[in-house]
Amino acid sequence: MSERHSITLTLNGTVISAKVDARTHLADFLRQHLRLTGTHIGCEHGVCGACNVMLDGRSARSCLMLAVQADGAVIETVEGLTASGIIADLQQEFVARNALQCGYCTPGILMTATELLSRTQPNRAEIRDALSGNYCRCTGYHAIVDAIEAIATRRAEAAS
Amino acid sequence: MKAPIFTYRRPDDLDGALALLADHAGEAQVLAGGQSLMPTLNMRLSSPGMLVDINRIASLRGIADRGEAIRVGALVRHAEVAESSLMAARIPLIALAMPHVAHMAVRNRGTTCGSLALADPSAEMPAVAVALDARIVLNKRGATRTVSARAFFQGLYQTARDDDEMITEILFPVARKNQIFGFAELSRRHGDFATVGVAVRARHIVGALDDLSVVFFGSEPAPLLSPGARDIILAADCTDTTLADAARAMTADMEPMDNQQGRGETKRKQAAVLLQRTLRDMLGRARIRSSDV
Numbered sequence: 524m525s526e527r528h529s530i531t532l533t534l535n536g537t538v539i540s541a542k543v544d545a546r547t548h549l550a551d552f553l554r555q556h557l558r559l560t561g562t563h564i565g566c567e568h569g570v571c572g573a574c575n576v577m578l579d580g581r582s583a584r585s586c587l588m589l590a591v592q593a594d595g596a597v598i599e600t601v602e603g604l605t606a607s608g609i610i611a612d613l614q615q616e617f618v619a620r621n622a623l624q625c626g627y628c629t630p631g632i633l634m635t636a637t638e639l640l641s642r643t644q645p646n647r648a649e650i651r652d653a654l655s656g657n658y659c660r661c662t663g664y665h666a667i668v669d670a671i672e673a674i675a676t677r678r679a680e681a682a683s
Numbered sequence: 684m685k686a687p688i689f690t691y692r693r694p695d696d697l698d699g700a701l702a703l704l705a706d707h708a709g710e711a712q713v714l715a716g717g718q719s720l721m722p723t724l725n726m727r728l729s730s731p732g733m734l735v736d737i738n739r740i741a742s743l744r745g746i747a748d749r750g751e752a753i754r755v756g757a758l759v760r761h762a763e764v765a766e767s768s769l770m771a772a773r774i775p776l777i778a779l780a781m782p783h784v785a786h787m788a789v790r791n792r793g794t795t796c797g798s799l800a801l802a803d804p805s806a807e808m809p810a811v812a813v814a815l816d817a818r819i820v821l822n823k824r825g826a827t828r829t830v831s832a833r834a835f836f837q838g839l840y841q842t843a844r845d846d847d848e849m850i851t852e853i854l855f856p857v858a859r860k861n862q863i864f865g866f867a868e869l870s871r872r873h874g875d876f877a878t879v880g881v882a883v884r885a886r887h888i889v890g891a892l893d894d895l896s897v898v899f900f901g902s903e904p905a906p907l908l909s910p911g912a913r914d915i916i917l918a919a920d921c922t923d924t925t926l927a928d929a930a931r932a933m934t935a936d937m938e939p940m941d942n943q944q945g946r947g948e949t950k951r952k953q954a955a956v957l958l959q960r961t962l963r964d965m966l967g968r969a970r971i972r973s974s975d976v
């Protein structure tokens with residue numbers, strides 16, 4: 524039998540408690556225990572980025588973190604970011620520019636973009652560099668870069 | 684796939700972690716950023732009986748100025764190193780190399796000391812530590828020792844660390860005024876592990892570079908400090924032919940591995956090109972600097 528641990532964390536703005544197996548990773552905990560299936564699993568070894576979530580304000584691979592390690596953390600998934608409306612502009616831009624086709628990679632890419640846009644007004648090279656950690660098998664990335672760049676510009680204009 | 688069953692422990696202090704490693708030597712493994720360990724668990728390439736999560740041990744945090752050296756604790760993430768203005772100003776080689784380490788989300792969790800402990804042949808930080816002659820501090824229950832990075836890396840994923848030992852910090856020597864650095868690597872996708880790379884430290888003297896520390900990585904089982912590089916002096920205005928000859932002499936020291944990333948001999952040639960470009964760039968920067976004074 525796998526060992527069980529009690530955890531308490533802030534998930535999408537709500538404090539939750541749960542009992543988890545030591546070996547369960549955060550992505551499985553989110554998807555299978557909490558039925559938050561917006562966080563996707565592609566590779567389970569850190570390469571594809573589909574499982575990215577926000578951990579204490581920065582992007583992290585949820586397949587490379589144990590659920591028990593989330594004890595005390597503040598975690599946001601695509602469900603939480605969507606409900607709060609803070610990435611609504613980004614999401615609309617993705618739709619407008621066809622920056623997703625099957626959409627499997629999109630939640631993870633939104634996390635990367637959220638962190639990147641929170642730090643700087645990135646140029647195209649910086650956007651591409653950040654996207655090096657996310658695989659998209661459909662779009663060819665171009666529209667994704669366009670969408671993130673457009674929002675970077677729009678947010679900078681709104682702030683000035 | 685899913686990780687095998689293990690026991691999970693999360694000690695609050697170093698003594699607690701060292702006690703677990705001592706009592707379960709050979710069975711317990713440190714869990715730092717998890718960015719290399721978790722993939723091996725998920726793929727069932729490793730099955731440790733116990734994971735000792737060090738993420739709550741406050742004494743392992745932090746980058747600190749120790750005068751001659753900068754201390755990087757075992758819990759310092761790659762991202763913190765990359766964002767540290769102290770590191771960028773005092774240890775320029777790290778600033779050159781860090782953008783090549785993994786991707787944003789991986790850098791947010793992965794630790795620099797974890798990268799040394801793992802000793803992946805393609806990792807950047809072990810090569811940087813060897814080029815700078817950094818010192819690695821190892822602790823086990825009741826004992827501490829410091830090992831030069833040049834003696835720490837012993838082969839493919841092999842280091843001088845014993846099973847019951849933990850890396851608690853690394854001390855990177857700060858750059859002297861007359862030192863200049865270079866870094867370059869070749870990888871399939873930016874942020875992926877390098878097929879072959881070079882990390883260089885040199886001394887800038889009037890009209891030339893000498894005292895070269897040239898490290899090849901990616902292609903070798905462990906970072907390789909070129910013995911031939913020490914005796915090479917490069918004039919600031921040397922020709923491309925001289926530079927190519929020097930690069931060829933240094934790459935003769937390599938023992939590149941044949942693997943799915945390419946034949947060893949191909950990597951030797953790639954390393955020579957990377958090295959020429961890096962040295963040319965360093966000579967250019969050295970010339971700008973000497974015209975400053």
Ligand SMILES: Cc1cc2nc3c(=O)[nH]c(=O)nc-3n(C[C@H](O)[C@H](O)[C@H](O)COP(=O)(O)OP(=O)(O)OC[C@H]3O[C@@H](n4cnc5c(N)ncnc54)[C@H](O)[C@@H]3O)c2cc1C
Pocket residue numbers: 568569570712713714715716717718719720721722757761783784785786789792793794795796797798799800801803805806807808848849850851874875876877
């Ligand atoms: C997609 C992807 C791409 C990557 N690309 C690169 C890259 O380009 N370059 C690169 O250098 N790295 C790369 N990495 C690896 C990353 O840098 C790792 O984070 C790092 O190598 C290990 O650090 P960690 O803190 O995550 O260690 P963990 O995964 O927690 O541990 C790794 C190993 O080291 C041991 N260990 C960790 N810390 C200590 C310690 N303080 N004392 C003793 N033992 C310890 C563990 O027991 C384990 O065996 C990549 C990873 C991924 C997932």
Ligand code: FES
Pocket residue numbers: 563564565566567568569570571572573574575584585586587
């Ligand atoms: S599922 Fe986590 S990175 Fe691919």
Ligand code: FES
Pocket residue numbers: 622623624625626627628629658659660661662
């Ligand atoms: S839209 Fe299909 S993988 Fe990116």
